[in-house]
């Protein structure tokens with residue numbers, strides 16, 4: 001048997017050189033490299049059509065997108081969120097002056113638990129920031145009811161949920177605002193980049209304003225913004241990548257199916273289910289390894305050149321820097337704590353073959369038996 005190539009958790013989708021240079025030519029010839037150029041406009045249009053969303057703003061990355069949303073929704077004081085996420089979620093809140101209040105997640109989907117959100121609610125809470133973990137949407141219906149009842153704003157970090165629909169509409173139609181990340185590790189990538197989707201035209205205008213220093217016109221600065229703009233180079237990369245997007249999704253679907261079959265009825269391993277009513281959950285393939293064997297499975301995979309990730313571990317509430325500024329971090333989070341000890345994200349990308357997935361599954365089977 002020949003030595004197999006290493007497999008990483010993700011492998012970015014890239015356009016061909018010809019596809020990219022055809023799009024880059026626009027920017028090079030016009031010398032328009034940023035500030036709402038034609039490629040930006042084109043990508044915005046294509047993505048809004050694809051997702052069927054009314055308002056989409058492009059950003060320099062997914063973290064800046066959350067920061068802009070936090071400012072646009074006037075988050076201040078406490079904002080309820082989850083400790084089971086990537087650091088950017090809570091960091092963006094802290095960077096914009098809010099204090100994250102961590103609450104536990106639901107056992108089945110690892111998204112923020114609406115009951116826990118209700119319990120954490122008090123006068124100084126100004127918003128909720130849910131995370132659609134691994135592309136599984138939060139309980140958007142209950143969170144919507146909670147935010148309306150308490151008259152606070154509701155935003156989602158949808159970095160894992162690009163293209164996911166719930167009840168046949170794009171996931172970003174729920175809540176006041178949803179952010180996406182187009183980082184190289186994400187399902188649709190512009191190398192670095194992101195987007196913000198909202199339903200309200202006024203909020204969209206505010207987001208565009210805040211992303212561009214608050215500059216309204218040549219002689220008017222209407223707000224204190226930041227620079228969260230996507231460059232024309234990144235927009236070109238995104239437009240070129242869109243040429244392969246649907247084929248990429250199909251390939252990811254194949255790999256997911258392969259894993260699903262391999263792990264069905266495998267003792268000691270459970271796979272993460274889809275929340276009923278959703279489609280296109282293809283960002284990560286995550287298993288839960290029981291009986292304290294997660295780390296040994298990870299290291300057995302590594303010895304065979306398969307680089308799976310303990311995603312998300314550690315919990316944000318267990319990180320010293322967050323504990324210092326978030327009093328809620330010392331609360332117990334039983335579901336999130338168990339998940340952080342059991343989850344393992346396996347390689348999933350459009351460049352993988354079925355044989356790669358079978359090989360990963362074989363190593364895992366051997367490791368746990």
Ligand SMILES: *Cc1c(COP(=O)(O)O)cnc(C)c1O
Pocket residue numbers: 061062063064085086088089131157159160180181182183193194
């Ligand atoms: C990737 C990611 C982000 C950050 O996005 P960037 O584009 O890398 O800034 C935020 N939240 C979650 C859950 C992510 O996975």
